[in-house]
Amino acid sequence: MKKLYEQRNQTGELVFVFPSNVEIHCHSEVLISQSDYFRGLFEFQTLSSQQSSTLIRQEVHEYSPKLFQTMVDFLYLSEIAINSNDLVDMLHLCQ
Numbered sequence: 001m002k003k004l005y006e007q008r009n010q011t012g013e014l015v016f017v018f019p020s021n022v023e024i025h026c027h028s029e030v031l032i033s034q035s036d037y038f039r040g041l042f043e044f045q046t047l048s049s050q051q052s053s054t055l056i057r058q059e060v061h062e063y064s065p066k067l068f069q070t071m072v073d074f075l076y077l078s079e080i081a082i083n084s085n086d087l088v089d090m091l092h093l094c095q
Contacts, residue, residue: 004030005076014056022065026072028056034075063093 004011004027012025031038060068067089074080082090 001030001076005073008076013054014058016058016060016068018060018065018068020065024065024069024072030076063089067093 008027009025012027014026014028014031016024016026018024028038033039067086070080070082070086070090071093080090
């Protein structure tokens with residue numbers, strides 16, 4: 001899974017786009033396999049994208065890129081590094 005994590009900017013077909021123009025690339029299969037939320041959200045879009053081989057772009061307005069990246073890191077690596085100031089926001093994101 002670490003190799004996929006390292007290659008996600010080149011091979012991830014899912015791109016989360018933030019108002020600050022930050023983009024976080026992911027593999028939909030990883031998110032779907034690790035999270036019921038993403039499974040429900042992207043299962044249909046993933047099937048469609050596999051046929052057309054285009055990027056799936058998803059705008060994110062509710063969370064900061066830093067917090068979202070921390071969640072992505074956890075889904076790929078099963079490791080988390082977070083300070084106490086961000087803990088409540090992370091719990092909200094992971095609901």
